[in-house]
Amino acid sequence: xxxxxxxxxxxxxxxxxxxxxxxxxxxxxxxxxxxxxxxxxxxxxxxxxxxxxxxxxxxxxxxxxxxxxxxxxxxxxxxxxxxxxxxxxxxxxxxxxxxxxxxxxxxxxxxxxxxxxxxxxxxxxxxxxxxxxxxxxxxxxxxxxxxxxxxxxxxxxxxxxxxxxxxxxxxxxxxxxxxxxxxxxxxxxxxxxxxxxxxxxxxxxxxxxxxxxxxxxxxxxxxxxxxxxxxxxxxxxxxxxxxxxxxxxxxxxxxxxxxxxxxxxxxxxxxxxxxxxxxxxxxxxxxxxxxxxxxxxxxxxxxxxxxxxxxxxxxxxxxxxxxxxxxxxxxxxxxxxxxxxxxxxxxxxxxxxxxxxxxxxxxxxxxxxxxxxxxxxxxxxxxxxxxxxxxxxxxxxxxxxxxxxxxxxxxxxxxxxxxxxxxxxxxxxxxxxxxxxxxxxxxxxxxxxxxxxxxxxxxxxxxxxxxxxxxxxxxxxxxxxxxxxxxxxxxxxxxxxxxxxxxxxxxxxxxxxxxxxxxxxxxxxxxxxxxxxxxxxxxxxxxxxxxxxxxxxxxxxxxxxxxxxxxxxxxxxxxxx
Amino acid sequence: xxxxxxxxxxxxxxxxxxxxxxxxxxxxxxxxxxxxxxxxxxxxxxxxxxxxxxxxxxxxxxxxxxxxxxxxxxxxxxxxxxxxxxxxxxxxxxxxxxxxxxxxxxxxxxxxxxxxxxxxxxxxxxxxxxxxxxxxxxxxxxxxxxxxxxxxxxxxxxxxxxxxxxxxxxxxxxxx
Numbered sequence: 001x002x003x004x005x006x007x008x009x010x011x012x013x014x015x016x017x018x019x020x021x022x023x024x025x026x027x028x029x030x031x032x033x034x035x036x037x038x039x040x041x042x043x044x045x046x047x048x049x050x051x052x053x054x055x056x057x058x059x060x061x062x063x064x065x066x067x068x069x070x071x072x073x074x075x076x077x078x079x080x081x082x083x084x085x086x087x088x089x090x091x092x093x094x095x096x097x098x099x100x101x102x103x104x105x106x107x108x109x110x111x112x113x114x115x116x117x118x119x120x121x122x123x124x125x126x127x128x129x130x131x132x133x134x135x136x137x138x139x140x141x142x143x144x145x146x147x148x149x150x151x152x153x154x155x156x157x158x159x160x161x162x163x164x165x166x167x168x169x170x171x172x173x174x175x176x177x178x179x180x181x182x183x184x185x186x187x188x189x190x191x192x193x194x195x196x197x198x199x200x201x202x203x204x205x206x207x208x209x210x211x212x213x214x215x216x217x218x219x220x221x222x223x224x225x226x227x228x229x230x231x232x233x234x235x236x237x238x239x240x241x242x243x244x245x246x247x248x249x250x251x252x253x254x255x256x257x258x259x260x261x262x263x264x265x266x267x268x269x270x271x272x273x274x275x276x277x278x279x280x281x282x283x284x285x286x287x288x289x290x291x292x293x294x295x296x297x298x299x300x301x302x303x304x305x306x307x308x309x310x311x312x313x314x315x316x317x318x319x320x321x322x323x324x325x326x327x328x329x330x331x332x333x334x335x336x337x338x339x340x341x342x343x344x345x346x347x348x349x350x351x352x353x354x355x356x357x358x359x360x361x362x363x364x365x366x367x368x369x370x371x372x373x374x375x376x377x378x379x380x381x382x383x384x385x386x387x388x389x390x391x392x393x394x395x396x397x398x399x400x401x402x403x404x405x406x407x408x409x410x411x412x413x414x415x416x417x418x419x420x421x422x423x424x425x426x427x428x429x430x431x432x433x434x435x436x437x438x439x440x441x442x443x444x445x446x447x448x449x450x451x452x453x454x455x456x457x458x459x460x461x462x463x464x465x466x467x468x469x470x471x472x473x474x475x476x477x478x479x480x481x482x483x484x485x486x487x488x489x490x491x492x493x494x495x496x497x498x499x500x501x502x503x504x505x506x507x508x509x510x511x512x513x514x515x516x517x518x519x520x521x522x523x524x525x526x527x528x529x530x531x532x533x534x535x536x537x538x539x540x541x542x543x544x545x546x547x548x549x550x551x552x553x554x555x556x557x558x559x560x561x562x563x564x565x566x567x568x569x570x571x572x573x574x575x576x577x
Numbered sequence: 578x579x580x581x582x583x584x585x586x587x588x589x590x591x592x593x594x595x596x597x598x599x600x601x602x603x604x605x606x607x608x609x610x611x612x613x614x615x616x617x618x619x620x621x622x623x624x625x626x627x628x629x630x631x632x633x634x635x636x637x638x639x640x641x642x643x644x645x646x647x648x649x650x651x652x653x654x655x656x657x658x659x660x661x662x663x664x665x666x667x668x669x670x671x672x673x674x675x676x677x678x679x680x681x682x683x684x685x686x687x688x689x690x691x692x693x694x695x696x697x698x699x700x701x702x703x704x705x706x707x708x709x710x711x712x713x714x715x716x717x718x719x720x721x722x723x724x725x726x727x728x729x730x731x732x733x734x735x736x737x738x739x740x741x742x743x744x745x746x747x748x749x750x751x752x753x
Binding site: 135136139140143144145146147164196197198199200320321322323324325326 | 591592594595596599600603607640641644645647648650651652653748751752
């Protein structure tokens with residue numbers, strides 16, 4: 001007993017070491033088990049880079065070609081691994097270039113820690129060279145942020161940053177550290193943060209809500225599950241599958257929820273929202289109970305709110321209390337982490353099949369197949385479709401690849417048609433819709449999961465927003481497969497111009513460079529496909545490549561994505577053409 | 578019933594951190610909501626700050642705003658109340674030429690009747706302080722403005738609630 005006590009005391013006793021603030025930053029990262037970080041050096045962060053040089057056997061720093069690329073790579077890393085992604089940049093423009101990635105991570109609940117250098121504390125507010133108020137700028141797009149001006153505050157700030165980024169509903173955090181704090185020596189000691197007094201990461205499930213939800217679900221005759229990324233973040237895939245199967249309820253996904261249940265699962269009835277599948281959109285307005293799990297009723301999912309599932313009782317499983325009743329009024333809110341609440345509700349749920357109800361989904365799928373899917377996947381007319389490219393990738397990957405998409409038509413087509421066997425396989429910019437996300441995110445994903453096949457799919461527009469990250473792929477030898485679906489248009493905007501602006505194609509036509517030459521300029525193997533008969537072999541060659549590979553597929557110029565719920569329309573007004 | 582705009586006070590108990598004001602005000606700014614008044618002060622609990630924010634909005638929207646405020650990491654708890662549920666005060670300061678105090682009998686009557694307090698008097702000016710409801714301070718302002726006011730300022734609303742807030746108990750549960 002006595003020796004036990006002594007041992008415990010030894011553990012608690014703080015062992016300190018006198019080191020610089022910049023070394024402390026690197027040591028904190030090591031203590032948080034960070035092995036890869038993405039960033040770009042500059043004046044105010046140079047002391048940290050000097051330490052990264054010393055610790056390069058412990059932390060691999062990936063030099064991206066732009067700080068925005070660093071954030072998206074960190075996001076891709078986080079999304080495929082569930083771990084916190086880390087990006088680092090200098091003050092001023094380095095810091096402001098992080099903003100898009102922060103906003104993207106905030107709206108898509110991605111755990112990310114960004115560390116920025118800042119001018120020395122005595123220069124704060126003096127309009128010093130490369131000074132910018134990044135804490136002020138990043139406040140609305142971070143879950144938490146802070147500025148550190150003393151070396152002694154660095155360990156606690158970073159410990160808190162990692163804890164907040166990862167816990168509860170994850171999100172991006174920014175820690176801004178002045179240059180003098182980086183130089184200052186202090187007695188270093190790192191303690192992981194496990195609690196912040198004012199912060200409740202996982203709300204308590206209110207007594208009786210599980211029972212109330214179960215009662216409604218058991219009575220339902222036409223229930224529909226709509227799930228989101230909450231399942232993926234909480235790693236509740238097994239519990240979710242068990243619930244879906246036991247209750248026999250058709251389940252549809254938001255794009256960030258994709259892959260949490262395999263595409264081939266008989267109860268997976270497809271994608272929700274603006275370019276989602278016909279059946280789940282139509283039947284949202286016919287179900288008697290709508291069970292939302294880990295999703296936030298984004299306007300792209302709901303369409304016109306006044307005409308969204310008004311007939312249904314709504315049950316909302318959610319970790320963030322602010323999402324309850326934010327857009328859709330719920331009858332029962334089950335607060336908590338999805339893994340725990342789904343596990344708890346399972347024994348209360350009756351086994352069911354809902355055969356007739358499920359048949360309605362099948363019938364509507366047949367209509368969608370005839371009117372849309374057949375033409376997308378098995379076109380007979382001239383001109384390659386985006387859909388048939390995705391189909392070829394499915395054939396080659398057997399559904400095991402992680403698909404990283406950018407934003408636009410190709411994204412919707414990829415999400416609609418990609419087959420996913422494994423969770424955390426659909427990495428895309430959902431909420432913010434950040435063109436340029438795909439390529440750098442794919443780098444992060446590949447580095448976090450080197451054993452997985454990672455296919456980056458972009459359009460010719462978004463690809464050119466972060467095309468410089470080909471340099472990162474080359475330098476890092478990241479075996480990312482890069483597909484550009486080139487229609488020489490900003491396709492989604494063009495589609496809207498065609499449908500809603502009488503074909504006035506204002507600034508949507510792209511005069512594109514020789515993409516193959518550009519890839520080859522970065523010493524990346526590259527090929528261009530323009531004909532249907534070349535496609536299968538080219539995709540096969542790309543997928544079999546052991547190193548990075550660039551494939552440009554020239555697709556029909558004015559292809560459109562259907563189905564479509566026009567902006568502001570009800571989900572039942574979904575159009576097939 | 579909850580869609581009609583009315584005045585609400587939002588009380589936010591927070592950790593006392595740099596930047597939190599920015600974070601909280603951004604929640605209003607982003608939704609294009611005007612803050613009628615804002616006061617930040619220590620609270621009944623050591624090292625816990627209290628924001629008192631007055632807004633004119635529909636109850637449904639106030640509830641959503643409360644959710645967004647509570648979501649901030651360093652916010653301990655946020656509440657909203659209508660004006661009937663709180664005891665509140667606003668303070669007004671009036672700087673007026675001293676000569677008026679002696680030349681205009683009417684001013685002395687106004688001061689007496691309004692229960693305003695003279696904070697200081699010197700050769701050039703005197704300062705009146707009046708605490709109460711907004712309407713009382715506005716009324717006093719209207720009366721005095723006929724004579725000329727050198728400077729006028731009004732504080733944000735501060736309030737205590739009729740019901741118990743139980744922040745200490747809440748903090749106790751957080752600490753355990």
